[in-house]
Amino acid sequence: MTMTERPVEPADEDAVCCPRHHSDGSGSGGAEAPESARDRVNRRWNEILQETRVAQTGVQILFGFLLSVAFTPLFRELETFDRVVYVVTVVLGASATGSLIAPVSIHRFLSGQRMKDEVVQTAGRLMMCGMVLLALTIGCTLLLILRIVVPGPLAEALVGGVMLWFAICWFALPLRLRHRAARRTTRPREDGGAASS
Template sequence: MTMTEQSAESKTVHRKKVHAACDSCAGRAGAGPDEERPESARERVNRRWNEILQETRVAQTGVQILFGFLLSVAFTPLFRDLGTFDRVVYVLTVVLGASATGSLIAPVSIHRFLSGQRMKADVVAAAGRLMMCGMVLLALTIGCTLLLILHVVVPNLLAEALVGGVMLWFALCWYALPLWLRRRAARRPGPGPGPDPDEA
C-alpha cells in the first residue's frame, strides 16, 4: 500500500469517527436529522431581541420620514391659510408623530442603559411593549396626516370617510389578523407553538 493510499484511508476513517460522534451527540440531545434543536432560554432571549431590532428598523424608517414631512409643513406658505380645525389636526399629528418616534427608539436607549446588567429578558419584554405602543401611535399619526391632507383636497365628509376606511384597514392588517392567526393556532389540535415563556 502506497503512502497516498494510506493517507486517503486514514482520512476516511477519521471522517467516519467524526460523523459517528456527531450522530451520537445528536441522539443524546434527542434531535434527529429533521428536527430542530430546542433553544435555551438565553438563545430565545437573544433571538427575540434580534427580531425586535429588525422590526424597529422597519418602523423607525417609516415614522422618521413621516415626521420629517410633518415638521416641514409648518414652514410652507400655505400653512398660514389653514383654518382652526386643520391647525388642530396638524398639532395633534405632530405630537402623535413625536410620541411614536419616542416609543420606537426607546428600546435602543433602554438597551444602552441596561447593557451588561444581565437584564436582557426584561429589556426584551419592555421593548416589545414599547413597539406595540409605537405601532398604535404610528397608525394614529398616519390617520391624522391623511385627514390633514385630504381635508384640503376633497370635501370634508369624503375626507373623513376615506380616513376611516384606511384606519379600518390598518386595524385589520396590524391587529385583527395577527390576533385571529394566534387564536386559530391555539385551537389547532396537537402540540401547537404555545406561548413564549418570556412573553409578559
C-alpha cells in the same frame, strides 16, 4: 439534558410562531435540538431590532414631513380645526418616534446588567405602543391632507376606511393567526388525553 442546560418551557408563545425549532419530519435524523432560553431571548431581541428599523424609518420620514409643513405658505391659510389636527398629528408623531426609539436607549442603559428578558419584554410593549401611535399619526396626516384636497365629508370617510384597514392588517389579522396557532397546539394535547382515557 446535562446539568448546565436550562429547560425550555413547552408553552412558550414563540414555540407556536417558530416551527424551525420543532420537528418537521425532514432532514437527516428529524428534529433539531430545542432552543435554549438564552438563545430564545437573543433571537427575540434580534427580531425586535429588525422590526424597529422598519418602523423607525417610516415614522422618521413622516415626522420630518410634518415638521416641514409649518414653514410652507399654505399653512397660514389653514382653518382653526386644521391647525388643531396638525398639532395633534405632530404630537402623535413625536410620541411614536419616542416609543420606537426607546428600545435602543433601554438596551444601551441596561447593557451588561443581565436583564435581557426584561429588556425584550419592555421593548416589545414599546413597539406595540409605537405602532398604535404611528397608525394614529398616519390617520391624522391623511385627514389633514384630504380635508384640503377632497371637498365635503368624503375626506373623513376615506380616513375612516384607511384606519379600518390598518386595524385589520396590523392588529386583527395577527391576533387571529395567533389564536388559530394556539388552538392548533392545544388540540393534539386534548386528543392525546382523550385517547389515553
